[in-house]
Structures are given as C-alpha cells and as structure tokens.
Amino acid sequence: MENTAMNFSQLLRPNLQAFHRRHLLQFSLALPFASGAPKASSSSSETPKAFGTAKRCILLWLDGGPSHLEMWDPKQDVPIEVRGPFSSIPTSVPGTHFSEHLERCATIADRMTIIRSMTSPLGEHGLANQYALTGYLPSPNLIYPSLGSIAAYQSQVSSQNRNQSQTNAPTVLPQSRLPSYIGIPEPRTGLGAGFLGSNSEPFWIGSDPAQPSFQIRDLSPPSDFARNRITRRRKMLEELRKFDHSDNTSLNAAFELVEDIQAKQAFELQPETQKTRERYGPRTFGQSCLLARRLIEHDVRFVSVIQPGWDTHENLSVSLRDGYSGAKVGVGLIPTFDQATSALIEDLQERGLLEETLVIAMGEFGRTPKLNTRGGRDHWPRVYSVMLCGGGLPQGLVFGQSDRIGEQPSSNPVTPADLIHTILIRLGIDPASVLSTPDARPIPINQHGKPIDALLT
C-alpha cells in the first residue's frame, strides 16, 4: 500500500469489525483458555502445569544483535581475537560464567534461564528480527504478527469472550483501559501486528522516560476543555452512527483511556521514589524498564522495551563497556543493561510479580566469533544467546551450548521458531491455534517450532 496512508484511519478500516468478529470465532474455538481448560494439542508436549504460567511479559529487545561472547556466553581458553577485550566472571550458578560487565546479572543467574544455542540462518537485521519476533521466516507475501501483538490479540479476544459470557453475571470486574501491548520508547520495525492489523499494534510511548519533563502526549484534553465535552463528542458520534450504519470509526479505546484517571497513572514515573528511580539507572533504558514494571503492575499484558545500538561492528569495548571514549566509569550498553535488567528482575520479585511475569532479553542474532580488524564483531546468526527469567521458567538453567569458540551450537540447537513456540505455551497461547489473514487465509500462530521441553517443566 502507498504509505502516507494516514495510519489513524487504518483503525477505522471498514472491514476490521466484520473481520474481527470472524477472527474471534476462530480464535475462541482454538484457544484453550476461552473454555477454561487447556486444549490437548497433538503437536506439542505442553503440560497443563507449564501452560499459561506467565500472565504478562516484558521483552527487552536489544536491537542490532547483541554479542553472545561479551554477555551470556563468554569464552575463556581461546585466542584473544575470539575471547575479545573482556574477561568473564563466575555467577550464582556454579560452573556458569557471564561476561565481567554483567556483574549484577551474575548474582541473580540462579533465577534465570539462559539459552546458549539459539541458531538461525538469517544474518540481515530486517529479516532476522522478523524471524526472532514472529517465529516465522519472513515472507514477501505476508507480514506475520510479532509475539507481543499475538499476546495483545489474544487478551483482547479473551476479554471480549469473558464479557459475552458474563453479560448476565451479577458483577463484572472493571477491565483495564490500558492498551494490552505497549512499546517503550519509540517504534521499531518487527515488533508490530503484521496481518493482525492495527488493533494489535503496540501503543508506543513516543517520549523518553528519562527526561524530567516525561509525559505521554495527548493523554488528557486541553486544559480549557470542560470534561463533559469529551463525553458529549462520544455520545454524538454514537448518534451519528445511527444515521450512517456504514460508519465504523472506533475511538472507543482512546475515549476510555482518556476518561480513566486511574489507568493513566500507570504512565507516570513521579510516584516512584528517588531511590527506586536510581536503582534502575538514570538512562533511557533504565527508566524504560521502570515504566515497564509500572505497566505490568497495572496488568498490561505485554511490554516491549527497546535498547538500540547493539550493532557493534567496530570498537566494541567503547560501545559495549565505556559508552564514550575515555569514560572512567563504564556507561556503555552492557553496564546500562546490567543495572536496569537486574533491578527489574529483583523489583518484580520483591513485589511478587516475577512468578507470573516473563522477562525476555534478546536481539536478532549474535556476533562473529572472531573480532574484525576494527575491533568489532559482525553479524552472526549461527549461534547466539537469549536470557529468560520469571513466568514459571526454570531457575538457574543453562540450556544448550555453543562450541569452543562460539561459532555454532554444539548441543540442543534452538531456532527462533522453537523459542517463540515455547514462550507461547508459557503465555497460555496454543501455538497450533489458527489466525486468519484479512483475505481469510488460516495461519497457525506458530508452525515450524517445537517446544523446548526443558523450559516447560
């Protein structure tokens, strides 16, 4: 489609509602939670115990391809051009080492699952992040939905089903007005809804939580607006629709959010103490993680936090450790990540949220086993690592191995399709259930992945 297409009105797309209803039907048949009990699935070996243990999910998306060798899978007794500039440190899991700059994460490794045998054939950012985030090899004909959009779609459908089934129930719990999928801070490709359409797109915060003036724009009416005018507009729109049945603009989600003062507080950071804010680190990524925790507390289903800049083709000690050349204290990508991620995991645990919240840290691929001549590492999809924590996953597990120099998996290779398959089970989504494209093609949520049994026990 010619862009410039005003994306707003995509939401108003006529076929959406009819389409959505049809979707809904298929989805509700396919989704086990709709009927309350896990559906037996022949394709996967999920147990009722593992299914749906993660009610919510935070994806820390390390955009550009983080180096497995400088993070979760350091190599020691290897030549310097493989080992790289950093050394490794022991973690709270005996025998498992992380890079020296993941010092805080190392102390909580016993709560994490690390996969060291991720493997994919795609070494180009755009293609690889589609594979990593959707579990489907990219197709020129169809854009598949990303994990967050699938989760958002599922919770929209299930809440509608719940409403339908409870119309006669005496009490209906108030639904969250917050979007079910929120992205922090700015839009990135690959994290969208694909063929599921704009209702399942993430709501992007669009501003930097680390700024003192941080707020989400347009969340409230202009100050000189009497509150009843918003209500009147909403009512008028409904009246107008009685005359023109073909109209199907839907501003309801926005109206409800605007009118829900409590829900909007989830987007504010001022209520947090100075101590908490400092714990996550002062930078955008740290404060974004803090905002993610607040949103999770308000029962948002899926939050993606982007940390850009991991495409370290040159001088990786500056970008990964120092942050700028000559820095005395490292403020590069890894220290920033280490502080924010460890704070997030510990904070979630202290608040009793970690058990039902899955935290994932990953990028689209790893980096070449050998340093290049510019002191960097290039794209390397044949093996890389992913960190998962919480949501009922095993604690202190290192799954799969890379070979001696981190060139390819030496045991238990895991494809992005396998990983997405496994995460879907944890999120309570049957990977075999079927979605429908706008032209009514049935597409399984996950097709080529196999469950990783070790992560589902």
Added chain:
Amino acid sequence: MIQIKSPTHSQPHSATTLAIRYSILLLIFSLPIFQTHCHTLAQSVTPTPTNSQAPSFQLDILPTLTQAGCNSGACHGAAAGRGHFFLSLWGSNPTADYQQIVLAHQSRRINFSSPADSLLLAKPTGRIAHEGSELFDPQSSQAQLLEQWIAHGAPQGPPVQVTNLTIESQQVSPTTFLLSTFATLQDGQQFDVTDRTKWEVDPNGPIRIENSPNPINTAQANTNSPIRVSLEQPGRHVLVARFGAAFQAIALVSPYDSTTNSPPTDNNNAATNPVDRWINLGLEKANLTHAPTVDERTWLRRVTLDLTGKLPSLEDITRFESIPPETRLDSTIDHLLNSNDFNSYWTFQLARWLALRPLPNDQASTTAYESFLRDLMQQRRSWKYLAQELIQSTGPSDTNGAVNFARLTGDPRAHAEAVSRFFIGARLQCANCHNHPLDQWTQDDYHGLAAILAGIDRGKNVRYTPSVRVTNLRTNEPAIPRIPGVRDLPPHTDDKSVRENFQALSDWVLGIESVLGIESVLGIESVLGIESVLGIESLPHSTTLPSPNHPPFARAITNRLWASMMGRGLIDPIDDLRKTNPPSHPELFDALTQIFIQADYHPEPVLRAIVSSQTYRRESYRIRANPKVDPSFYAVRIDKPLPPEVLYDAIQNAILNSDPNPNSSNTLPIQERSTSALTWLDPTIPSESLDILGRCKRSVPCDTSSANMGLSQQLHWINGPVVNKPLSDPNAFFHQAIAKGESNREILQQAYLRAFTRPIPTDQSDHWLTQIPTDTSDRKHWFEDWFWTLLSTSEFLLN
C-alpha cells in the same frame, strides 16, 4: 531426459575450451531461429532419448537439483554455501556449479568407478548423514538420473540457455487446473519439462498440488503428463514454476460462489474504456458482481481528492451543479486535470515517490530540487524529461535541482537502488549479495547498474567522473557497467564514456531505442542479422526484459498512477514489479501503459481513463463490506485512508473560511499557518501533528509501509491540536456564521457540504436542531463538538 544436439555431448568432464564453445554457438545459431513454435510442436521436437545418451548437465542435472531444493537460498544456494559445498542460486551459474559438483576437491563428490556411491548421490538419498535430510529415494528417478549421468562420465555438455519458460494451463473444473511447463532454448527448440519443474507453493496457502510430478523420464520416451492443481479458496492465486534457474509465474482464478450472480451491467462504457473492459472481464471470470454506482456528489468528492488532494470547496460544488448533467463528469475531470491544485498535488506526489528530503546544511540545493519538480508540473512537461533530467543531469546542485536525486543517494549502490525503485519499480537490492531469488535480476545486473552510477561525483557540483569503481561481489572484480537484464556497456575510461552510459541507461528506462542484446562478445549477430543474440559472457544471465516489452519507467509510473486512484497497484506492492508478482489485470496494465507512452509520458490521459470509468464509480467497501472477496478484483471501491498531508489540509479546509488568523495567539507554527501541507515538499518541516498522523520522513522510502499505529493517533485526534485548534479558530465557518446571524439549519447544511460534499438529510438536521443550545458560548462549543464528530467518521477520513 533432455538431449540437445551437439557434437560435444559426450565430451567428458573437461572444462570446455572457448574454441569449442564458438563452434557450438555457431551451430546453435544456424538452427532455424525464426521458426514459429507453439506448444503442440513441443512434444514432437523432443528427441527420444536412449540409454546410450548422457543426461544433460544443464537441462537434466541442474533442474533436478533445483527441484529437490539443493541449490535454494536456504541450502547450498546460499552465498556462503552449506558444508563447504557452494552452488549458485537455483543453478544460475552452470559453469561454477559444474566446477563445484564435478571438479572441486579432486572430484570427491563424484565416483566414476562406482557412480551409485558418489557423494552427490549418497547425501541426498540419506545414505550418508545429510543436514538437509533425505531428499529422494535411492530408487527414485532423480537418483537414477544422477547415477546415469555420472556413469556417462558426468559430462558438462554444451552451454545452453533457456530463453523462456512457459506454463500452459487448462481449467478442468472451477477449482482444478492441469499445468504443463515448456522450456524454450536459444535455438527455439521447445521441451516439455513438467517432470522436472519445481512448483513453489506456500504450505499455508490455498494451492494444492494433487498429483506429485511425474517421475523424471530417464530412458523412456518423453511422456510428460500435466500436474493437477486445485485451489482451496476462490480468488486469484499465483503459482511459481522453476526449471533450473528459469522461472515463470501464473495466476489461477477460481470463481467465487456467488448466489446473486449476474453479469456486470455497465458494459456500455466497456467498449471505449479499457478499464471497464478488463475489470469486468475479471469479474466475470471470478463469478463476481460489482457494487452499484455512487451518486454524483460522492463521485465529485472522490475524484477531487484523488486528482488534486483537496476537498471540493463550496464554490466547486456550485460550479459542478451549474454544468449540464450530460457533460458534468467529463467537464469536471477536465477542469481538475487542468487546475493549479493538480500541479501542486502531483508535485507533492513526485516528491514523495522520489523520497525528496533535505541535504544536510544545503538548503539551496533542496530548494532547487523542489523548484525543478514544481516547474515540471506547472509547465506540464513530459515525465520523460523528468526521467532524463534525474538520471543524466550534471551541474551545480543549487541551480540545477535535478542533480539532487543523485546527491541524496550518497553512493553508487544506494543510487542503483533508488534508480531501480523509481524508474523500474523493482527491488533490486536482493541482487547485491546473490541473484534475485524471485526475479530475473542477477548480481551482475545490480553491480553493473551501480557501476554505471559510480560515474558521477555527488559533490555540490555534480559531474561525470570515470575514476570511481564498484566491485562485483560475485566476481570480486570491478563491476562491468551494465543495463540490468539487457547488456554490458563499455567500461568508464573518460567523461565521454560515462556520459554515454548514463545516456544509455536513460534511454533504456524510456525505451528510446531497442537495446535488446545488441552487444555480443562474438559479434555474430551482424552475420546472422538477428537482434537477440546470446554472447557467451551473458549465458548465465537472463536476457529477457520484463514481459511485455514496455519501457520500465512507463510501467512503473502507470502502476503508481493506478494505485493513487484505486487504492492498490495493478502490481502490488507498487515498488515490487517482478516476474513472480504478475499484475492482477495484465491486459489492462498494458493498455494503460500504452496510453501513457502514446501521451509522451504525460500522466493526465492515464488518470482520465481511470477516473472516467464505471469501475472508478463503484460504492466503497465501507458500504459493502465483504472482506472475503479479494479487493484486487475491484468489484467494490477500495477505501484509501487520506494521506497525512491531504488529511491535514482537508481538516483546515473543511473548518476554516480562510487562512487562520496569523495574529491569533494560539495559531500553529509559521509553516502551518498560511499554506497547504501539500506545498511542504520537505518532510522535515516541523509539524508534530503531521508526524503523529504518520507523515513519511523519507529517510527510507515509504512506498510500502505497515500501519503501525492506532491509539496514539486516536488520542491526538481527541485531545491534540490537529482538529481542536482550527475548531476554536475565529475563522471557523460556524463561528463566522453565528456572528453573521445565520440559522442553525443553515449552519448544519453548510457543515455537510464542507465535510462530505453532500447535503444533510432532513431527518438528521431535524434530529440535531433539537439539541443545539441557545446560549452563544454553549452554541459555539456545541458546533465545535458536533463538527468534530463529522470529521471523525470514516466518510471523512477515507477516500
């Protein structure tokens, strides 16, 4: 198995010498090349092979590997190979493949003394561990063919070129088709190759191949029977066939199960308008009826927005009503096509298609580029001139604006991608690292185009220079300048040779001269007097232009014009013209392209043909939602969301009587005050509203992009300034009408004309009249809120 006549077919596996190749070529060209071939001939010209003949490397072995997927991009066809076994993608480079299969590593993949034990057989049959799993049975015809070939000494055979692959289809039931494939060689010989064709079918899609392809004929006579394909869903479905490196796509249409079937009714226009003719034919094939025609006012709003990017003003509506009904539509189209609004809208469209954006710290050049496009449209110069100037211009960038097309690209490869996107409508970038898997483009095409474009110095004073080289990543040698898919050009030695190559490129995109295969390393075309000659050097490449042979630029622009009017390209997406993505209506695409060419590359006649059709006047999806019908049949008008800039202007024009008061304290920044968003060609002119509405920043092209927003825009629409600011402006029409003492009924009437171009129905004005407060301040606020709701409807937001 295919045999071709050649004195060297039993030549053992030695590298063919150039001398031998010469003789082969001469032999091939002495065959009756102009002989007319049709498919019925095909079977009879196929020689009956016997066991004594070796299978052909290029026509039997490589296609078998393609069919099994050995040389696909995910396996050994990857640029990095697999397991140190490197094949060219789909067998596009037979010489290199022969080297890999037969000669590399002291022929370790071939066992001449015991052919069945060759690695080439042991791996795909699963006798030795194979990461790519077992691909065929040891007893299968594929295995037998490979074995037989090795038993004959694994000969390389003569070089042959498949010049065309055709698919023959026969619809035996509404949902079932019989398909056969035929390969045509450079000498005109044609073979049925159905048995070794690879059919690419999306396993999630609705196409099912019912009978597996025949076993490959090894010793028997050529008795290929067609494959049987069924479509599990109605509509148009594309299937791609590969035979070795050659490929072809076919669109199969299975009818919808329509209960209210009646043939298209507006055939009157079909005789004269190619749009209606071909669209109606497509509807008939698919058993679809089309939506009824919209009323004239809806049409007026539609066509005014599509041709000028503006809502019809109150004056436009009055003028429209004053024209006699029988000439009303034609006269309106003429009026719009000749208007200044047309000029400024299509200047904006060109700026967007070209991804015009500012050069850092160089406002003068940006301004010059904008002026170049403005002047082009104001003077209504041919878009042929546009193409020539953008490709060939040199000179100072602040006075000769067209040179900034090249400057914005930065380097030769980016320049090649920009040229292919705008002038060819193709995504050439895949061919940077490997031959395009879905198209005819090769790495030599990509790097060859970049090699031409390397001949320009992108400094402030753009000039030709022969000194810059790009490397062909396939050969690691300096790339040879090349017209993609057509012919090599002389290397850049001096400014003159560069200029000539730029001229040749510009001529090719415009089809100014026939450039089909004039060059040949052998130079024998003059002897034989034929145009389409295949030099040895071009053997690995396809020499066919996108079929049919309309110039690339004419096709690319025609498709864009259609998409601007109709909501989707005849080829969709619009920057993805390729052989495996056929047009939804090929004949219509040809006819419209022909109109564009005959109009000397002026867009107006094409646009006129489209908007004067009945097809253009159909009711929209909004009214007649039927999401199961593929929109590319155009049974129903496809609603297009207004582009951000058009929407921005539409809001202003619907609300305000004149430009907002510049002295008002709450007005927008200077750029947003007095002028239309469509005149801001530079996408970095600050406007938060436009950004939120989804304005393309053009740092990457926005021809295709996914809708990635929703709630943000909704919130901005409700709470932000984009609608609320103009509503509270004293120039808002209802504020002025209230001041002038107009009645509520009059204001309601005007509101509908402004927003929807149509009068308000009486029942609706009666309904609203009871609600309007009498207090002046309350009354103003009521109209602000009510008009806001009109702008929030799909009738306003979509076209």
